[in-house]
Amino acid sequence: MTPEERQRKIESLDRLAYWLDERFEIPGIGIRFGLDGLLGLVPGVGDTATSLVSLYLVAEARRAGASRWTMMRMLTNVGIDWLVGLIPLVGDIFDIGFKANRRNIAILKQHLDPTP
Numbered sequence: 001m002t003p004e005e006r007q008r009k010i011e012s013l014d015r016l017a018y019w020l021d022e023r024f025e026i027p028g029i030g031i032r033f034g035l036d037g038l039l040g041l042v043p044g045v046g047d048t049a050t051s052l053v054s055l056y057l058v059a060e061a062r063r064a065g066a067s068r069w070t071m072m073r074m075l076t077n078v079g080i081d082w083l084v085g086l087i088p089l090v091g092d093i094f095d096i097g098f099k100a101n102r103r104n105i106a107i108l109k110q111h112l113d114p115t116p
Helices: 003-020 035-039 047-064 069-083 090-098 100-112
Strands: none
Touching: 003 035, 003 047, 003 100, 035 047, 035 090, 047 069, 047 100, 069 090, 069 100
């Protein structure tokens, strides 16, 4: 993968993470949430569906050059998000605050370009 292709891939994954974790805002209080938080309201099915999309993000990170350690950190975030998300109400609130996909994009960017 060329540096330009890698950059385009990261930008694409960043947009996906934005839609999953931050696309919408609650007016007046500024809390942001995405499709992960919305679909998580559907017990079991919603969290599992968004976790599958999160796993796609992790797989694409691997193709972009993420190391095994980076992959493990990313998979841990997805696992935590999925498991806690399965708990009614608590999981929904957690999804809005944890933002596993944004965390994973930050981990990927740090791994691929560790300079500040």
